[in-house]
Amino acid sequence: MRGYPESRQPFDASHGWRMMVFTLLAAFLLKQFPWQGIGLMIRPDFVLVVLLFWAQRRQQGVSLGLAFLLGVFADVQDGVVLGQHALAYSVGVFLVQYFRRRLAMFTLPQQALQIFPLLLLIEVVALMAGWMSTRTPHGGWVFASAFTGTLLWWALAAAGKMPAARATQE
Amino acid sequence: MFTRRPGPVAQLALWTVLSLVLIVVDTRFQTLDWLRSGVATVFYPVQRTLHLPFEFGGEVADFFTRHRILLSQNQALLESSRRDGALLARLQALQSENEELRKLAGLRHPPGYLPETAEVLSTARDPFSRRVYLDKGENASIQAGWPVVDSQGLVGQVTRVYPLSSEVTLISDRDQAVPVQIQRTGQRVLVFGGGDIMEVRYLPTHTDIQQGDVLETSGIDRVYPAGLAVAKVVRVTRPADNPYARVSCQPIAGVDKSRVLMVLKPKAGETKP
Numbered sequence: 089m090r091g092y093p094e095s096r097q098p099f100d101a102s103h104g105w106r107m108m109v110f111t112l113l114a115a116f117l118l119k120q121f122p123w124q125g126i127g128l129m130i131r132p133d134f135v136l137v138v139l140l141f142w143a144q145r146r147q148q149g150v151s152l153g154l155a156f157l158l159g160v161f162a163d164v165q166d167g168v169v170l171g172q173h174a175l176a177y178s179v180g181v182f183l184v185q186y187f188r189r190r191l192a193m194f195t196l197p198q199q200a201l202q203i204f205p206l207l208l209l210i211e212v213v214a215l216m217a218g219w220m221s222t223r224t225p226h227g228g229w230v231f232a233s234a235f236t237g238t239l240l241w242w243a244l245a246a247a248g249k250m251p252a253a254r255a256t257q258e
Numbered sequence: 259m260f261t262r263r264p265g266p267v268a269q270l271a272l273w274t275v276l277s278l279v280l281i282v283v284d285t286r287f288q289t290l291d292w293l294r295s296g297v298a299t300v301f302y303p304v305q306r307t308l309h310l311p312f313e314f315g316g317e318v319a320d321f322f323t324r325h326r327i328l329l330s331q332n333q334a335l336l337e338s339s340r341r342d343g344a345l346l347a348r349l350q351a352l353q354s355e356n357e358e359l360r361k362l363a364g365l366r367h368p369p370g371y372l373p374e375t376a377e378v379l380s381t382a383r384d385p386f387s388r389r390v391y392l393d394k395g396e397n398a399s400i401q402a403g404w405p406v407v408d409s410q411g412l413v414g415q416v417t418r419v420y421p422l423s424s425e426v427t428l429i430s431d432r433d434q435a436v437p438v439q440i441q442r443t444g445q446r447v448l449v450f451g452g453g454d455i456m457e458v459r460y461l462p463t464h465t466d467i468q469q470g471d472v473l474e475t476s477g478i479d480r481v482y483p484a485g486l487a488v489a490k491v492v493r494v495t496r497p498a499d500n501p502y503a504r505v506s507c508q509p510i511a512g513v514d515k516s517r518v519l520m521v522l523k524p525k526a527g528e529t530k531p
Contacts, residue, residue, distance in 0.1 A: 129383070152272075160293075161301075166382045178274060182269075185266060
């Protein structure tokens with residue numbers, strides 16, 4: 089996988105980090121309102137949406153560390169296991185930044201259409217993390233095969249002198 | 259650039275691993291409570307401030323409520339208060355009689371509790387559990403494990419205490435089980451939370467339970483005091499292919515509606531649950 093899809097578009101370069109901090113803070117406060125009933129159920133995740141917006145708009149993107157930190161805040165706010173939203177937010181910001189150039193080619197409604205599956209995916213990641221932490225199947229051993237599989241792949245690639253083996257030697 | 263800064267995929271991997279470590283540490287070792295409690299305390303003033311306009315708005319709305327409505331309400335309240343007075347007198351008589359009988363039977367008094375009123379600060383939206391946050395915590399010497407009620411019945415249990423706030427897991431939470439007894443027959447059963455509806459499990463098909471039965475805490479768990487209304491049976495089905503009856507109940511207390519709740523402090527001298 090190679091580098092940042094560095095967008096060289098001129099838009100919004102003038103908005104520095106101050107604007108981003110301000111909007112993130114506003115989103116955060118909005119989320120803190122005592123939402124109730126149906127409002128609580130349909131409330132969008134303001135912080136996440138604003139975060140994704142800046143991940144797409146800012147030239148240098150948003151650092152994954154910031155996404156992680158805001159995710160931890162969201163976890164405390166919702167009283168769920170720590171790390172659940174941290175993981176989901178990091179994945180979301182990464183994906184938006186990965187598809188940034190592609191997103192920038194579309195009109196706004198089309199962009200919104202592409203953001204929808206992304207938000208859905210982020211929600212699924214958070215759900216999976218929550219499910220994994222509350223009812224881990226077989227004491228977490230289902231995930232062991234991913235690690236052993238990685239090791240096996242490494243061994244195979246090294247043995248077979250696959251192109252991937254050369255790529256790791258930089 | 260790549261020599262100084264890891265690529266985005268490597269960064270993602272790093273933060274993913276950190277998240278997973280956080281999840282594992284939080285669920286397996288419970289050592290992150292200081293972090294949780296610290297962040298919660300930092301946010302408390304923010305939550306409190308954001309809550310103010312709502313309280314103020316409520317007061318203004320009350321102020322402009324029409325005089326006529328107030329009058330009719332007043333009338334109704336007076337009437338109900340008269341009725342309640344009569345009921346209360348009867349209740350007191352019954353209570354004293356009950357006490358006499360208890361003494362006669364040589365039974366211990368049920369443990370005494372002191373109510374501590376607290377307001378609901380916010381509700382957590384988490385598909386895996388049902389929780390609310392109260393505006394009092396260690397500052398009101400609330401402890402985890404104490405029962406929480408409203409004017410109608412049992413609401414839940416304090417599960418986490420922060421310096422200025424506390425977290426209550428509602429009885430409708432999937433992981434909550436409350437030992438109760440059927441008011442009509444006195445039989446002891448367990449009622450489990452299940453999201454919006456609660457259910458009684460492990461009840462043999464022939465058990466005497468019917469629609470409209472009230473379940474109240476039995477008090478045998480030493481967490482909840484005996485006699486608090488918990489739920490009302492709304493449907494009983496007895497499937498032929500299953501040895502257990504399927505009983506659905508509705509919580510009696512306004513489990514996710516009340517704004518003011520009472521935390522019951524066990525009186526000094528009682529064993530902590």
